[in-house]
Amino acid sequence: MLLALAATALVAVALLSDLIIPRVEELWGRWRARRQRAPAWSYDPGRERRAEQRARALLRSCVNEEEWSMYRDLGFLRVWGTLADGPDDAGGTGGAPYAYIIYPHRPIIAYLAQTHRLLNEYCVTFPDETRPYGSSRLPDSDDVLAKWMALTGDERRLITTANMHLPGRQLDPAQVRRDLWRLSQWERARMRQLAGGDGTTPPTDRQSAA
Amino acid sequence: MKPGHGEVLIAEGDVERADDEQRLIEEFRRQLDAGLWAAVPVADTDGRRESIMVRSFEEIPWDADRVIFFPRAAGGR
Numbered sequence: 001m002l003l004a005l006a007a008t009a010l011v012a013v014a015l016l017s018d019l020i021i022p023r024v025e026e027l028w029g030r031w032r033a034r035r036q037r038a039p040a041w042s043y044d045p046g047r048e049r050r051a052e053q054r055a056r057a058l059l060r061s062c063v064n065e066e067e068w069s070m071y072r073d074l075g076f077l078r079v080w081g082t083l084a085d086g087p088d089d090a091g092g093t094g095g096a097p098y099a100y101i102i103y104p105h106r107p108i109i110a111y112l113a114q115t116h117r118l119l120n121e122y123c124v125t126f127p128d129e130t131r132p133y134g135s136s137r138l139p140d141s142d143d144v145l146a147k148w149m150a151l152t153g154d155e156r157r158l159i160t161t162a163n164m165h166l167p168g169r170q171l172d173p174a175q176v177r178r179d180l181w182r183l184s185q186w187e188r189a190r191m192r193q194l195a196g197g198d199g200t201t202p203p204t205d206r207q208s209a210a
Numbered sequence: 211m212k213p214g215h216g217e218v219l220i221a222e223g224d225v226e227r228a229d230d231e232q233r234l235i236e237e238f239r240r241q242l243d244a245g246l247w248a249a250v251p252v253a254d255t256d257g258r259r260e261s262i263m264v265r266s267f268e269e270i271p272w273d274a275d276r277v278i279f280f281p282r283a284a285g286g287r
Contacts, residue, residue: 126283
């Protein structure tokens with residue numbers, strides 16, 4: 001009787017092992033992960049500020065003077081698109097000029113330059129998984145520079161890597177249109193200034209840290 | 211580019227010196243093997259700036275003064 005029960009139990013365990021073993025391994029893994037001591041990096045505002053200042057200096061050394069002024073004054077960069085029929089998944093632009101707006105740590109917005117019609121949001125990140133200070137997030141200006149380099153260096157590759165969404169998923173389209181309006185105002189003021197016009201300065205909505 | 215730090219100088223040298231060049235090549239490969247992307251900012255004659263993404267040391271323009279490594283892109287949410 002006892003032998004029969006033991007044999008039955010063995011057969012049952014053997015049959016259920018496919019279900020039980022992965023679950024046991026998962027629980028063991030979780031238990032070990034909980035016991036591992038993660039390095040505790042506290043947020044240091046001074047360190048982050050110094051990192052951002054270095055990032056701004058690097059960005060400034062890479063883009064031209066107009067782009068730097070745009071970022072300093074408006075908080076975003078515009079990059080012109082170079083693909084003949086617009087970015088993928090945008091339904092084609094019919095050859096109309098288009099551009100991207102690059103915000104720090106926000107999606108890249110593609111839009112038609114003349115009508116300001118928003119085409120797509122491209123969600124892309126540049127995570128540093130080594131997490132040197134507990135975070136994988138680059139300083140704001142480094143994120144902008146990474147997007148700028150990837151877009152100007154290989155636009156198609158970046159666009160295909162990004163997750164594409166319709167406008168409005170993360171960024172309020174009204175806010176983006178306001179930013180495009182601010183950009184056009186800024187460009188007019190800059191043109192006047194460069195032409196030696198009325199001496200007004202471009203609108204500044206963002207304090208410069210550099 | 212590093213979180214919490216910004217720009218970090220990894221290596222520097224003169225590619226016309228053989229020992230420097232070898233060290234730069236090794237460092238370049240190490241960064242790419244670590245999964246980073248490499249780009250060289252360049253300027254054209256009109257003052258327009260752009261970057262060149264490079265996948266091998268030979269692709270770096272001969273007059274480039276720096277190569278910037280940054281984490282590779284991933285689709286975000």
